[in-house]
Amino acid sequence: MSDANIALITRFYQAFQRLDAEAMVACYSPEVVFSDPAFGTLRGKDAADMWRMLASRAKDFSLTFDSVRADERSATAHWVATYLFSQTGRVVVNDIQARFVIRDGLIVEHHDHFDLWRWARQALGTKGLLLGWTPLVQGKIRQQAAKGLRAFQAGR
Numbered sequence: 001m002s003d004a005n006i007a008l009i010t011r012f013y014q015a016f017q018r019l020d021a022e023a024m025v026a027c028y029s030p031e032v033v034f035s036d037p038a039f040g041t042l043r044g045k046d047a048a049d050m051w052r053m054l055a056s057r058a059k060d061f062s063l064t065f066d067s068v069r070a071d072e073r074s075a076t077a078h079w080v081a082t083y084l085f086s087q088t089g090r091v092v093v094n095d096i097q098a099r100f101v102i103r104d105g106l107i108v109e110h111h112d113h114f115d116l117w118r119w120a121r122q123a124l125g126t127k128g129l130l131l132g133w134t135p136l137v138q139g140k141i142r143q144q145a146a147k148g149l150r151a152f153q154a155g156r
Contacts, residue, residue, distance in 0.1 A: 005070035
């Protein structure tokens with residue numbers, strides 16, 4: 001079973017490398033719960049649409065992944081995404097630890113962990129360096145992510 005789960009996570013990240021959101025979403029249960037520091041918690045279609053949005057908007061994107069480990073019910077992986085943050089034109093290198101819960105051959109939970117202040121320093125420049133650690137700026141980042149997702153969904 002752990003080999004099948006390693007293959008599932010590998011398939012997910014290989015699809016991400018190709019920016020193939022539909023192949024990524026196919027690895028998810030329809031009831032998936034996703035979380036990360038920027039988007040917070042997303043469920044089901046919202047999580048799927050987040051990947052669709054990110055893949056469709058990616059600029060100068062590359063992704064590496066490693067350290068995929070799994071047992072019968074869970075998996076972990078490390079991944080690094082490099083991309084151009086469209087709102088500022090700045091390059092971001094986001095280093096992420098992922099944790100998954102797997103059931104019936106699909107991802108039912110996906111939790112990404114990264115340093116939001118580090119991300120803000122890269123994406124926002126001086127403002128992120130000076131204020132990216134504050135709850136106010138981190139809240140604004142989350143609001144912008146949610147607003148972007150809603151706009152993407154409205155336009156589909």
